[in-house]
Amino acid sequence: MTDVIKLITDDHRAMEKLFDRVKKERDRRPELLREVAAMLTAHSRAEEERVYPIVAKEAEERGKVHHGVEEHQEAEELLHELEKLDPAGDEFDGRFREFVEAVKHHVEEEESEILPSLRDAVGKQRLEQLGQAFTDRREQELAGHKAGAKGRTRDELYQEAREMDISGRSGMKKDELAEAVEREKDL
Incomplete structure (x- = not known):
């Protein structure tokens, strides 16, 4: 089993690569944006439901967890705005940059504050159990998006x-x- 911190950071790197593809592959933006939406939603739900409660309880980081949830909501709102725009339009580029910056800010805080607190608070076995719970919830969420394919x-x-x-x-x-x-x- 893989520990939850590696799974979360791997998701972050995959999302960054997907952002680069959205920037470069203008003709595929609608399709890639659907992929971003699926990945972001699945990742956020899995964190909020399976990981953040443990961080709040075991690492006693309720404030950071609350802030992380707020950042997830902000990113999802920006994503919904993007989905309404013409992917070939100039407004899309500016909004997409704003979305990417919001996600990057969240990732930096999560990787420098929330995840280290979790690692310090629980043992390796618990991190692996959380990894399985995170993966299961993430896959469940993605299954709903896959039906959209x-x-x-x-x-x-x-x-x-x-x-x-x-x-x-x-x-x-x-x-x-x-x-x-x-x-x-x-x-």
Whole structure:
């Protein structure tokens, strides 16, 4: 089992890479923004429901936990605003920068304050148990978003499968493409 701190920081790095893709791959922004939304929501819910209560209780960091939840809410509000904008428009770029800065600020605080407090308060075995709880809740949340992949067109799914170099994609039906793309994302 992997400890929860590694899982959370790995998610942070994956989110940063996804932000870079949104900046660079302008033509894929709608699809990538859906991925950002799924990842951010799943990560936040898993932290708030499985990790933060332990940080508040065991590390006695209620104030920092409350602040972390507020930052999650701020990021989600900014994300909802982004989803309403034209991804090719100038306003999108400015709002996206604001969103990324808010998330980066949260990540820096979490990695320098909340997670070290958790590590100091609980043992390795507890960190691994929390890792499993975090993963389970995160995957549960992502499963709801994955169902949304089936709402995309076959062409969108095929394009993503091509970019992921998924073999056999040309003969796949829409549902098969959705499953293959999601499987590849999980690797």
